[in-house]
Amino acid sequence: MKQILIFTAGFGEGHNTAARNIRDALEVVAGNEVKVQIIDLFDRCYGRLNEFLRRAYIAAINRTPRVWGKIYNVIDGTQFVETNMPMLTRFKRAMADLLRQFEPDAVISTYPLYGYVIDQVLPAGEPRTFTQITVVTDSITVNSIWYRCASDHFIVANDDTAAVLRAGGITDDRIHIFGFPVTHRFAEMVDHRFTSQDVGPKRVLYLINSGKKEAPSLVRRLSKRDDIRLTVTVGRDTALRRAIEAEVRVPGHRVEILGWTTKMPELLTSHHLVITKAGGATIQEAIAARTPVLISQVVPGQEEGNARLIVENDCGQLAPDPDSIVEALDDAFTRGGALLERWTQNVSKLSRPAASLQIARFILSLEVTEPNRKVLVPKIESARSTRKKSPSILLCDLHTHSVYSDGKLTVPELVDFYGQRGFDVLCVTDHICDYTKLIGRVTNLSGLVLTLDLVPEYFDILEKEKKRALDKYRMILMAGLEFNKDGLTKRSSAHLLAVDLKGPIDPGLSITRTIAEIHSQGALAIASHPHEFKTHWGKNTLYFWEHIDQYAPLLDAWEVANRDDIFNPIGLKRLPFVANSDFHKPKHIFSWKTVLFCEKDPEAIKQCIRVNRNVAITLYRDHRLGIGFSDLEPDSEKESEEAIVTFPGYSRKSA
Incomplete structure (x- = not known):
């Protein structure tokens, strides 16, 4: 099995997008023959400082782009990065630990700084046991920070970017033009645009990621037009969504407003034109979808190349303000849409929808010299293979959150995160609110809970990930929900976990009926959160805990330990108990967990918790049970x- 590490960073979504898409493509191509881990070492090492710097970066490129442009030029034209390497002591130590622990066959960087750190950890002349690959996520205007460090291979999106690397001294045999690693789903998309099935107004997709002040009035102007049908995405910005909804309440305004979505490939391939900023991932996804682009903002430095890629290849045009956007749409759709057709033909010439699959095949084809390695940690698969149908020690986390509510990781990322740590059971339990309550209705607008329109998609992706979790990690993945029954006070608020659901449950039901529906699916109903949090990271939900005698006959278990908090009275009452992390972000892994001794089977696991025999809790510190x-x-x-x-x-x- 090939071991592959992919390093990324949160300074621009293009780096994370490239990393995820390469991982997914590797798993599609190689299946169980490859083990891939994505790591943001900046976040792991520097936590809050990294988050502060990431937010500062986002603010700089959006609010003071000229200032950021000057910083970009300093990094490009000086040895700023190299001279500041001594400051990254913790970072270098972490890199050395990872390389020693995982012994990768290939190390892939989608963010440029990692190459310099590897140079520091493994000085020139020291043999390397892995192939080093840099995936350049920028186009045309490529900062020299990408190629000043050592790397065996550089993967670039297009010929223009390859030319920049050649001019910087990189030889042709190390440059590979595969395209930007968009999701492999683009290669599977069926395009019905400009066919006999394509009737009615032209469809325009407006991705609002900049110029938010002008966006509501622009949406109002565009929604009045008869020649277009508008779709708007606002992400998790609930204030922006409300502002736009207020502008288009008038009958006759044709606009669809979407929040956070995982359907970007489908959206891009079903619209005739997209309005967006010149972000690397977005531009490359539009190219993969063969969708012309109106560029609403260009961040000086790295985004200039993306804008040039569109404009110089006549695949769209710059439209930096609302008036120029309206004018560009007029030009595109008049005279029978001749300009739009030309843009579409040109962008099709650049399109590489299967780029991530090609990159994956290239990575897997690389030969790596295997030295005699000392195996420090036995493989989990072999350690458990003899216990398949007999009772064994199972490490469980039954309370975790993904990006479908307020978590930091996607469902596939959660599966990888827990699977790589040897967990046996994982339940994803994203928040869903009671829409019959005022607080629930308000919270549904926050973008931090699972909304009713995303519930089918949520269960669908969990169902798909169950097989991968079992095949790749021998980990049981369960679908769940955390029902938020929030009142105006902590004493009237209750959170209820449903573990191993087979399908959705109406979040507007009463607590008693919700528990009954959970049990009708054979799932567990568990009271969330200890009685009083010792920390202030969340709201206390005391209703169940102050009505123990009333709900003890109805609930299957009580979450006596959560994060770093523990509530002993449940143990004294001899009621069934579990312990979970209430995982929202990576550092929450270091918290209380449930340990079971039973067969590794969903029904056996649930029955073990119900009868609460052979159940223990542990304060997890990245250890591997067994x-x-x-x-x-x-x-x-x-x-x-x-x-x-x-x-x-x-x-x-x-x-």
Whole structure:
């Protein structure tokens, strides 16, 4: 099995998008023959500081683009990065630990700084046991930071970008023009535009990621037009959504407003034109979809090349303000749509919808010299293979959140995150609010909970991930929900976990009826959260905990430990208990967990919790159950303990 590490960073979504799409393509092409882990080492090592810098970067490119342009030029024209490497001591130590622990066959970087750190960790002349690949996510105007460091291969999106690297001294044999790694779903899309089925007004997609002040009035202007049908995406910006809804309430305004969505490939391939900023991932996805672009904003530096790619290849045009957008639409759709047709033909010439699959095949084709390696941690698969149908120790987390509510990771990322740590059972339980309550209706507008329109998609993706979790990690994935029954006070608020649901449940039902519906599906109903949080990260939900005698006969278990909080009275009452992380972001992994001793089967697991026999809790610190330090080679025990710490920024200090 090939081991592949992909390093990314949150300074621009294009880096994360490229990383996810390469991982997904590798798994499509190689299946269980490859193990891929995506790591944002900036986030792991620097936590809050990284988040502050990330937000500052986003603010700079949107509010003071000229200032950012000057910073970009300094990084491009000086040795700023190289001279500041000594400041990244924690970062370099974490990189060394990861390379030693995972012993990868290939290391892929979708963010340029990682190459410099690897250069520091493995000095020139020291043999490397992996192939180093840099995926350049920018086009044409490529900062030299991308190619000043060592890398065996550079993957670029187009000929113009390759020319920049050649001019910078990179030889042709190290440059590979595969296209930007868009999701492999683009290669499967059926395009009905400009066919006999394509009738009615032209469809325009407006991705509002800049110019938010002008957006509502522009949407109003466009929605009045008879020659277009408008779709608007606002992400999780509920204030923007309300502002736009207020502008288009008048009858006759034809506009569809979408929030956060996973359907971008389908949206791009079903619209004739897209209005967006010149972000790398968005522009490349539009090209893959063969959709012309009106560029509403260009951030100086890295986005200039993306804009040039569209304009110089006559695939759209710049339209930096509402008036120019309206004028560009007039030009595109008049005279029988001749200009739109020309743009479409030109963008089709650049389109590489299967780029991520090509990149995956290239990575898998690379030969890596395998040295004699000392295996520090036994493979989890072999350690468990003899226990398939007999009781075994199972590490479980039954309370986690994805991006469908207020989590940081997607469902596939959650599966990988827990699977790579040897967990046996994972339940994803995104928040869903009671729409019959005022607080629930308000919260549904926040973008931080699962809304009714996304419930089918949520269950669909969980169903798809169940097989991958089992095949790749031998981990049981369960679908769940956390029902938020919030009142005006903490004493009237209750959160209810449903574990191993087979389908949706109406969140507007009463608590008693919700529990009955959960049980009708054979799922577990569990009271969330200890009685009083010792920290202030969330709202106390005390209703169940102050009515224990009333709900004890109805509930299957009580979450006595959550994050770092623990509530002992449940244990004293001898009621069934579990412990979970209430996972929202990676550092929450280091928290209370449930440990079971039963068969590795969903029904056996649920019954074990119901009867609460052979159930324990543990304060998880990145250990692997059944593969403790005593199972390692005696002469390397200390070294192994250091190597097993995946993310030093969040874990205990190494020995």
